[in-house]
Each structure stands twice: as C-alpha cells, then as structure tokens.
Amino acid sequence: MKCKFLGFxxxxxxxxxxxxxxxxxxxxxxxxxxxxxxxxxxQDFDATQFSVDHPEQFHLVAAIEHRAPSRLAVTGxxxxxxxxxVPVISLASGQIVGIYARLGDTVKKGQLLLKIRSDDISGGxxxxxxxxxxxxxxRAQYGRSQDLxxxxxxxxxxxxxxxxxxxxxKVAVDTAAEHLRLMGSNxxxxxxxxxxxxxxxxxxxxxxxxxxxxxxxxxxxxxxxxDLSYVWIVCxxxxxxLASVHTGDPADITLNAYPGRxxxxxxxxxxxxxxxxxxxxxxxxxxINPGFMRVGMFVTATFLGQKNEVxxxxxxxxxxxxxxxxxxxxxxxxxxxxxxxxxGGDGLPGNMQEIKSGxxxxxxxxxxxxxLQNEIDNR
Numbered sequence: 001m002k003c004k005f006l007g008f009x010x011x012x013x014x015x016x017x018x019x020x021x022x023x024x025x026x027x028x029x030x031x032x033x034x035x036x037x038x039x040x041x042x043q044d045f046d047a048t049q050f051s052v053d054h055p056e057q058f059h060l061v062a063a064i065e066h067r068a069p070s071r072l073a074v075t076g077x078x079x080x081x082x083x084x085x086v087p088v089i090s091l092a093s094g095q096i097v098g099i100y101a102r103l104g105d106t107v108k109k110g111q112l113l114l115k116i117r118s119d120d121i122s123g124g125x126x127x128x129x130x131x132x133x134x135x136x137x138x139r140a141q142y143g144r145s146q147d148l149x150x151x152x153x154x155x156x157x158x159x160x161x162x163x164x165x166x167x168x169x170k171v172a173v174d175t176a177a178e179h180l181r182l183m184g185s186n187x188x189x190x191x192x193x194x195x196x197x198x199x200x201x202x203x204x205x206x207x208x209x210x211x212x213x214x215x216x217x218x219x220x221x222x223x224x225x226x227d228l229s230y231v232w233i234v235c236x237x238x239x240x241x242l243a244s245v246h247t248g249d250p251a252d253i254t255l256n257a258y259p260g261r262x263x264x265x266x267x268x269x270x271x272x273x274x275x276x277x278x279x280x281x282x283x284x285x286x287x288i289n290p291g292f293m294r295v296g297m298f299v300t301a302t303f304l305g306q307k308n309e310v311x312x313x314x315x316x317x318x319x320x321x322x323x324x325x326x327x328x329x330x331x332x333x334x335x336x337x338x339x340x341x342x343x344g345g346d347g348l349p350g351n352m353q354e355i356k357s358g359x360x361x362x363x364x365x366x367x368x369x370x371x372l373q374n375e376i377d378n379r
Contacts, residue, residue, distance in 0.1 A: 051336045058366045060331060065361040066313040066354055068346075071302050072244055074283075076235030078297040080205055081286070084227035092183040092194045094118030096209055101223065103207040107198045113223055114209070116194045120183055125190040128176035135169035142166040202227040205295060231293050233265060233285040235301045239274060242281050245303050246270075251285050252302040255293065263287055267303070311345060312361045316353040319344060320369040328359060329366040337372065 052058075098115040101107055145162035148154045177187045184194035206224035233253055237245055247270060253263040265287035274281050285301055287293075319342070320327045326344045329337050345354030359365070366372055 049338045060364040063312040063314045063363050066311045070309045073302045074235045076233045079232040080226035081230050086200045087221035088223040092118040092120045105204050109201045111198045114196045118194050121185045124180045131172040131176040135173045138166040138169035231289045235283045236280040237283050239279045254300045256298045312355045312359050313352045316351050318365045318367050329369045
C-alpha cells in the first residue's frame with residue numbers, strides 16, 4: 001500500500017515539473033515574439049568626401065594663378081573737410097528775434113541767417129557820436145592854433161599839440177565807425193537789430209541756437225557752414241594693418257547706401273594716435289563728393305597696395321554658396337570628390353572669380369557643383 005502512495009506522489013511531482021517547464025517555454029516564446037526587432041545601424045553620410053556612380057559626368061577645370069594689387073578693406077564714415085568748414089560768428093551779443101536758415105540747408109554767401117536784437121549797437125553808436133564831437137572840437141582848435149601861430153601868438157609846440165589832437169580824434173571816429181560796421185550796423189542808420197549773414201557758401205552742418213535764444217559776443221557760433229564739394233572719409237585701421245597703408249595711396253570708396261558705385265580717393269593723412277582699446281588708428285581719405293555723400297554715412301574703403309599678391313581664379317560657376325560660406329568640389333586620388341571651403345574675392349572678367357584662400361593654382365575643381373550637391377542631397 002505504501003508503495004502505491006509513493007508511486008502516485010512521484011507521478012504528481014513529475015507532472016508538476018512538466019507543467020512548469022512547458023509554461024516557461026511558452027513565456028519565453030511569447031517574450032521573443034513581442035520583443036521589437038533589433039535596430040539596424042546605418043553609418044552617417046560624410047558630405048565632405050564621397051563617391052558618385054559616374055564621376056566622369058562632372059566637368060573639371062584647373063584653377064589658374066591671378067596676380068592683383070594687395071587690398072585692405074576697412075569701414076569708415078563721411079566727415080566734412082575741416083579746412084572747408086567756417087563758423088558763423090557774431091560780434092554783437094543779444095537775443096535772437098528771427099532765424100532764416102536751419103541745419104542741413106544749403107546757403108549762399110551773404111544770405112541772411114538770423115537777426116539779433118542787441119544793446120551793443122546803442123553803446124557803439126554813442127561812442128561813435130562822442131568821437132565825432134571830439135573830432136569837431138579838435139579840428140576847430142587846430143584851425144585857431146594855425147591862425148595864432150601865423151601871428152606869432154603861440155609857439156610851434158602848441159601848434160603841434162593841436163595837430164596831434166586832431167589826428168587822434170579822426171582815428172577815434174574811424175575806429176568807432178568800424179566797430180559799428182563789424183557788429184552789423186550802419187553809422188548812418190543805426191539800429192538795435194543786427195543781421196547775421198553767411199560768410200561763405202555751403203551747407204549748414206551745425207546749429208547751436210533756437211528762436212528767442214541768447215547769443216554771446218564771440219562766445220557762441222550760431223551756425224557752422226561746410227563746403228561739402230570735398231569730404232573726408234575717416235577710417236579705423238587695425239594696428240597690424242597700418243604698415244600696409246601709406247600717405248598718397250589710392251583708395252576705392254563704396255557707400256553702403258549706393259553699393260554699386262565706386263569712388264576714387266587718396267590717403268591724405270595717417271593720424272599718429274592709436275585707440276588703446278580697439279588698437280586701431282585713424283586714416284583720412286580725401287574724395288570728391290558727387291553730390292549725394294552725406295555727413296555721417298557709413299562707407300567701405302579699400303586700400304590698394306603697391307605690391308601684387310598672388311591668388312587663384314576659377315570660373316564663377318564653380319563656387320557654391322552654402323551655409324553663408326563659399327565652397328568648391330575637388331577630385332581626390334581614389335575617384336572621390338571632396339568639398340573644400342574657400343574665401344572668395346572680386347569678380348574678374350570672363351565670368352571668373354578670385355579665390356583669396358583655400359585653393360592653389362593647378363588644383364582641379366568641378367565646374368557645376370550644384371548638380372553634385374543635388375546628388376548628395378538625394379542620398
């Protein structure tokens with residue numbers, strides 16, 4: 001009986017082990033079926049060097065040597081020529097009662113600019129009238145002295161003193177009259193209103209007064225007039241580049257407002273002072289104003305050096321502008337192409353383009369890089 005129970009228990013144990021084993025297998029199969037497929041790693045495409053199916057379809061051309069004067073491009077601003085700038089000065093002080101020109105106006109020599117009510121005129125006219133009265137008295141005394149000297153009533157010394165007094169009285173009259181004229185008044189028709197006129201023709205580049213403002217004698221320049229037929233271009237040149245700029249060198253001027261036009265100038269002065277913070281020096285260029293250069297405009301000045309520098313040149317179509325940079329495609333020894341960054345220069349005749357750096361003369365480049373780039377993008 002015991003043997004039967006023992007065999008029955010052993011059978012139950014074996015059946016339990018079989019059930020557990022089959023469950024584990026089914027769970028393992030289900031887990032494998034539900035697991036995601038393994039990722040397939042694809043190597044990233046290198047756009048700087050690659051191969052194509054038919055490299056012979058891309059035409060190649062060799063870069064040529066290009067010699068040109070060395071160039072240095074800097075920024076600057078338009079300024080008036082100080083030698084052609086004249087301040088408007090009033091010798092009479094007082095209050096402004098009328099302004100007839102404004103900042104930026106073009107004026108002619110002798111044109112009325114403003115009127116000033118001045119008490120200096122009344123004082124100057126009083127001095128003039130007193131000088132005239134003294135001269136009348138001195139002239140009369142000198143006449144009497146001449147008569148007395150003829151009759152032996154006075155000595156020669158007394159006659160000479162009377163003559164000297166008459167001469168000094170005339171000088172005082174002339175001085176007082178000239179003072180009135182300089183202040184803008186007329187000795188025959190004195191007035192408390194003084195007219196200030198333009199001393200030269202030009203453009204008003206500075207205005208320091210407004211209506212009802214006061215003007216101090218020789219203390220304030222109401223206006224500044226500049227002849228802008230010639231202007232100064234003042235540029236900042238870095239310390240390391242100053243050695244390549246010389247007085248008398250030619251310079252090409254391009255206005256930011258008129259980028260398609262180039263004006264010729266000449267370096268007239270290199271200031272001996274260096275900015276300690278920016279490490280730049282001021283270079284002054286004189287240029288003829290064609291009529292639309294305005295004070296304060298930003299310009300680009302290109303200095304043409306005396307020595308030639310050697311660069312390369314390729315067809316303009318061989319340069320690809322991508323990501324704000326210029327690129328060319330060159331073939332490699334293993335029948336692949338490589339993308340090379342270059343620094344472009346000026347356009348040249350015959351649809352050629354100057355290359356300042358990144359490419360040597362004799363290297364071959366693809367003449368149609370856009371087609372090559374499209375093939376890269378389609379991969």
